Amino acid sequence: MSAEEPSKKKKSNQFTIMKDDSTDGHGGYGVGTVTLENISPVIIDPNENRAFVDMGAMHARSEIERRVKFLPNKDEVPNGLLYWIVWVTVERSEKGPFYSGVAGSEVIVDRSIKRAYKSMPQHVNHMDKSMKGKIIIEHMDDKSKELLGDFLREFNPVMWENSTQELKDSLPQK
Template structure:
């Protein structure tokens, strides 16, 4: 008898390419895409027990995450929506805090093309801009104007 594979894959497979919805992290000086975060399975989240109260994370560090979406414009595919979120992690203690409700709301807004980088410092934006321009200059070139303006504005 032949065994049918109805679920496709038994392991979560997340490549690090920009898709319709992607997650970009800024962890210290490192900028990277980890689409496993869409399902709460990024390399940062693996092995971490998430708690309900940020105060329960003894020596946490803040990691900036961005939901980034793409859209096909008449000129070509480009960056569309962006919404920030934070992870507060203590990898050594394997504990962390994230506001899942706010993350889901931010993801939905990014999918709708809403752009918000309020609270994201200019230095962080610059690192993200450099990364996105290097990884996919074509998507940067065709980004919606609100995305470009938010990424390159001088305000925090």
């Protein structure tokens, strides 16, 4: 890119898929370590009827988390809007890649006062459970589950088809 060319920021909207498996038997550095290469945060915004991958959530810097101060008490953000960060893990089976773990964690944001709430222990726990292949979305509202289901089905129909019946039954279709 030349100095005169305007900088173009391409919005990435894809899942990270495991490229290095520390348990593949090579016996080298990192064997047995946890890798985050196969987990992606999907933001569910029921207020704007949208779902999208935002890798910034891996470091609490997603679009919905920026420019707000997080408070430890949900009651301190009474007029906040509900969002979900859904931790989606992708694995490979003999059939191909599939959504193996899906766990949703709430975030409440009030832009007018630049304050927000999220439970960090819940986010860490849900990320861990997702990486272990658990489906934890029963606490999500129906509209958000519908947005998540539509997103996962449309994002990669093959991964959706290869996914467990438990996941498919957990996410309503229109």
